[in-house]
Amino acid sequence: MTTHCKQTCLLVLLGVLALAGCDRQPAEPVEMAQGQEPYLRYCASCHGNAGEGRLPAFPPLDGSEWLELPPEGLALIVLHGLRGEIEVAGRTYRGFMPPMRNISDEDLAAIIAYMDEHWGDREPTLGAAEVAALRDALADRSPLVGREGVVEALDQLEELE
Numbered sequence: 001m002t003t004h005c006k007q008t009c010l011l012v013l014l015g016v017l018a019l020a021g022c023d024r025q026p027a028e029p030v031e032m033a034q035g036q037e038p039y040l041r042y043c044a045s046c047h048g049n050a051g052e053g054r055l056p057a058f059p060p061l062d063g064s065e066w067l068e069l070p071p072e073g074l075a076l077i078v079l080h081g082l083r084g085e086i087e088v089a090g091r092t093y094r095g096f097m098p099p100m101r102n103i104s105d106e107d108l109a110a111i112i113a114y115m116d117e118h119w120g121d122r123e124p125t126l127g128a129a130e131v132a133a134l135r136d137a138l139a140d141r142s143p144l145v146g147r148e149g150v151v152e153a154l155d156q157l158e159e160l161e
């Protein structure tokens, strides 16, 4: 072996050791916050990876006053969809969000908890059991129309209780 080759081997060996060392570091920084994974899977294609929205069609979630709605209202939007003219953070949207009843109770509760913590600045309170009850209670409801539609559905829920 030439000296040059020995040096190369040593460098390669050091590199391997360094990588192996890195492997043992805690994986903390890449770990996803609970709810982020289903958020990215089901919502981010329209609302953006960081909830920034996609102008002009898709409104933001970060900075949206809709996150002040009770968490049940947010769950109803996802379960029933939303259409009609709406205002979000000072802009008008006339889009259509399809109902997404295929999302499991656990995933939907986790998504709403994620939104509450990241953009709603409040403690999450809606669990998977509550989402399941909501799903059954208003199973036949048609898509919500505007913010009034969400408020109406919430009133309907209260009457059922």
Ligand code: HEC
Pocket (backbone or CB within 6 Å): 042, 043, 044, 045, 046, 047, 057, 058, 059, 060, 061, 064, 065, 066, 067, 074, 077, 078, 082, 083, 084, 085, 086, 088, 093, 094, 095, 096, 097, 098, 100, 111, 146
């Ligand atoms: C196919 C695109 C699409 C997907 C996927 C989608 N949305 Fe929407 N969303 C929209 C559109 C469009 C509107 C506005 C509807 C309107 O103009 O009436 C909206 C409105 C909203 C609103 C109310 C307005 C606002 O920006 O605060 C909330 C809350 C919301 N979506 C949450 C979600 C959540 C949570 C998910 C994932 C479970 C999701 N959306 C997935 C398209 C989408």
